[in-house]
Amino acid sequence: MALAVKFSILTLVFACIGSGDAFFFLLKPLAELGRYYEDHNNLVQPTYTSSSAKKIPEYDFIIVGAGAAGCVLANRLSENARWKVLLLEAGPAENEFNNIPVLTTFVQNSHYNWADVAEPQNGSCWGMVDQRCSIPHGKGLGGSTMINYMIYNRGNPADFDRWAAMGNPGWSYSDVFPYFLKTERASLRGLEDSKYHNYDGMVSVEFPPFRTNLARTFIKGAREVGHKKIDYNGKSQLGVSYVQTNTINGMRQTAYRALIEPILANRPNLHVKANSRVTKVLINPNTKTAYGVTYSTNFRNYDVHASEEVVITAGSINTPQLLMLSGIGPADHLKYIKVPVVQDLPVGQNLVDSVVFNGLTFILNETGHSLLFDSRFQLHSIADYFHGRGPLTIPGGVEAIDFLQTSRSQPNGSPDIAIVFSTGSLVSDGGLGLRSGKRIKKTLYNKVYGPLETLKNDQWTASVVLLHPKSRGYIKLRNANPYNSPKIYTNYLAEEEDVETLLEGIKEAVRISKSPAMKRYDARVLGIPLPNCEQYELTDDNYWRCAIRTLSSTAYQQLGTCRMGPVEDLTTVVSAQLRVHGINNLRVADVSVVPTTISGQSAALSYMIGEKAADLIKETWTQ
Structure with a gap:
């Protein structure tokens, strides 16, 4: 959108600020969008059966959820021109109101939530x-980075050392610190020479x-x-x-704008589909191998297959929901709601x-x-x-x-x-x-x-x-x-x-x-x-x-619903390599895998987990 048009739109919104009533009258429709969407969320979509789905071409990797971790993964995996990557997101693209940091409370009442x-x-x-x-x-291209307070906080080194001590090799602070740095492009006045920051990544970190x-x-x-x-x-x-924030020159920088928009035009092997809600992971019940997903868009269902892996990056609420809908979860609960059980795991438990x-x-x-x-x-x-x-x-x-x-x-x-x-x-x-x-x-x-x-x-x-x-x-x-x-x-x-x-x-x-x-x-x-x-x-x-x-x-710190840990630990869902226990070619790579509490914010964690997951996947499929 041209700068003059953007200025005109914001001028319309803020023109009556001096009289608060007029200002709030102009912003009320934005706040009401979220309430309307909440009220009608269960009504606007029809119910489909898998047999009605239309088959579309195969990909090497399917990533479910375009939040921070999903955008990192889509960027890193598509670096290999031989890999065809599909990024699916249930929500829409952002608008100009998302980008204004001071309007965060209003955006959280919009259809991006x-x-x-x-x-x-x-x-x-x-x-x-x-x-x-x-x-x-968040619901949209960028996930919760579209609606959060943009605070960038990695957490305490002791948090990650606890992860490793719980049976998760490769997740100590010394292990994950390089992945935090890899994404970051810091512009922090007074910290220009700090060894704790990186200055050439893709995600901006600055003081407002x-x-x-x-x-x-x-x-x-x-x-x-x-x-x-x-x-x-x-x-x-x-x-x-x-506060240190994921903003660029004072404007919100979503994960999608930082990591996908700059590369999308030059990577024909990367496809992004917004407004495409994944309703099921396709799993062969005999081999227990994930081979694709079913998603809906424009009131139609589509099956899409992945030759290598399905990676779920839908967050601590939607990831366990999708796994349970796909038959991966507590067996008693799935039987009660008549979902065929594929793998009995404590999905959805341990919500922090x-x-x-x-x-x-x-x-x-x-x-x-x-x-x-x-x-x-x-x-x-x-x-x-x-x-x-x-x-x-x-x-x-x-x-x-x-x-x-x-x-x-x-x-x-x-x-x-x-x-x-x-x-x-x-x-x-x-x-x-x-x-x-x-x-x-x-x-x-x-x-x-x-x-x-x-x-x-x-x-x-x-x-x-x-x-x-x-x-x-x-x-x-x-x-x-x-x-x-x-x-x-x-x-x-x-x-x-x-x-x-x-x-x-x-x-x-x-x-x-x-x-x-x-x-x-x-x-x-x-x-x-x-x-x-x-x-x-x-x-x-x-x-x-x-x-x-x-x-x-x-x-805004939901964690742990697909907890990481060794298979012998019956409270865990994924391994330290982020593979779902007992299911082939299926990983979870978002904050739902966090095994314990942290002193940080979920956005910074998500970027790190996405970077770590990308290397784990590359190591698996390039050998």
Whole structure:
């Protein structure tokens, strides 16, 4: 799209920013798209039988899912001109709104999100509609890199050494570090000579070019209470830093734009099909060999065969769903929903999902510092954006992150809490983005946060992330219809220790707010109690325990549903070579294979896993 046309479109959206009502009226259709898609997702597609599928030509490799790992694999495997590679993706291509970092909360309410919703929880999600938390994950060319907060965080070296110690040779930190570097093209001011970064990869990593004074003060305040300023992708992960993001000149860079668009025209052996939903992996039940997939597009089914391998890179929700639909999963469950069992494996078990407490909002005694949709977003902000600067480049308002250890952390240098600093609060987008995306009840929002919409004072939020939850969930099929969403049981906060760890993180965020640097703003915790926690004083730990169970939700970190490990470990689904146990020519290469918790973000992990998987596959088929 020409630059002038892009500018005109964004001008239309932001022209009325000065009057918030007009702005939100213009953005409401974007937010409502996701809700419409969720409501009609199970109705718009007919049910097909495999026998009705049309056969199309054979490929060497079929990759299911165009997220970060899938795009890496498609790029690396198609380097061999003799290999014919097909990349299938259920969703569409991106649009210009995807690319604007500050609109992240709105994009998560669009049709680029699968819009899955967890099953009702007893011990968490009390403040969400029907006590069901949303589970956002991306649907489109780029996968979750189309809708995430773009934060690039690899995790702690100790995380990967634990993987190797669990029976996964080749996955220690020294093993995977080169694969992190291989993808990265860093442009980080002040870190130009760091040995912990690479500067000639294809995926951009940079600091957002715009910073508020409030974010600078948060960094200073964290240092004043004893937290070092660090490169969290460097030698140590304990400390505070501005966020490093997968953006390029302030614009979101999806995996597809980074890894596929630059090569597609010059690689006739690589084919990409969007809006093509894979409904089944084709497996010979006698030889237990995968030989292709069935996918649907434009209301027709197609069978496509792979002579070498099928590689599933659909993520921690869709990958176990597809495997179970194909007969690979817990035998009792598959028999119950009448799916023929091909291989009895614990697919969908061991769901790990870091939770984030979103309810810690601070009110300041000043104005003009936070990212409310007001006078900051004038037409000059749009012009700044196209020149790689200005407030539109801040990813969903997130500017800084502080990694710390609580009294419950392991003595290995790995943090168990991250405090994510956001300029603004739940009301900064008028309730159309974050509140809607997280399914926060309107009654709760109106009582606690609604008054802030008319308050002139600035706000900032400390989102407290539990990096290593003890609680585990699982995923099951709703039925044998591939177009129905799976049942997701997150079991957030089932272990009391998770609540206590988050409570320590909240107290540390409050301590930072009282640092000498932040005292100039006279920051105070929002004093309106949550309706279901009013029996406690705000100074009582029991109030915050109640608040944690009310306003904690996903930190977009679903992992482990196709756990990696030796075949003797009956909790695992794939080997250290990412091969599905007991099935030939079928691999899983996404974050669903992660065997334990991590201190990083799933996007960085996905890029690394894709690179590692590409080498494993090349080693197999070039010998």
